[in-house]
Amino acid sequence: MAALSLVLTALSVLTFWLVVPLFVLPPLAFFFGYKAYKARRAKGVPAGRFGQLLSVLPMVLAVAAFCLELYVMNVGYRA
Numbered sequence: 001m002a003a004l005s006l007v008l009t010a011l012s013v014l015t016f017w018l019v020v021p022l023f024v025l026p027p028l029a030f031f032f033g034y035k036a037y038k039a040r041r042a043k044g045v046p047a048g049r050f051g052q053l054l055s056v057l058p059m060v061l062a063v064a065a066f067c068l069e070l071y072v073m074n075v076g077y078r079a
Contacts, residue, residue, distance in 0.1 A: 001036035005058035009065050016049040025042045026066035033058030 040047075040055045047055070058075035 001032050002058045005033035009062050026062050029062035
């Protein structure tokens with residue numbers, strides 16, 4: 001799930017000029033990142049700070065990509 005989240009984030013960065021994937025792929029990437037995080041936490045395996053940060057990384061990247069893509073779209077499409 002985490003790999004799928006990262007792939008969707010990368011795909012959204014590559015296709016943000018189409019505008020429609022901008023509103024579909026990053027939220028979907030965040031959802032899959034959340035599912036991966038939830039599955040990792042449900043295992044009950046104790047993880048250190050680095051493990052927790054690593055499991056949150058797909059969600060953080062999806063949110064950052066979404067915000068950056070919205071910014072680029074708003075700046076680029078001003079008439």
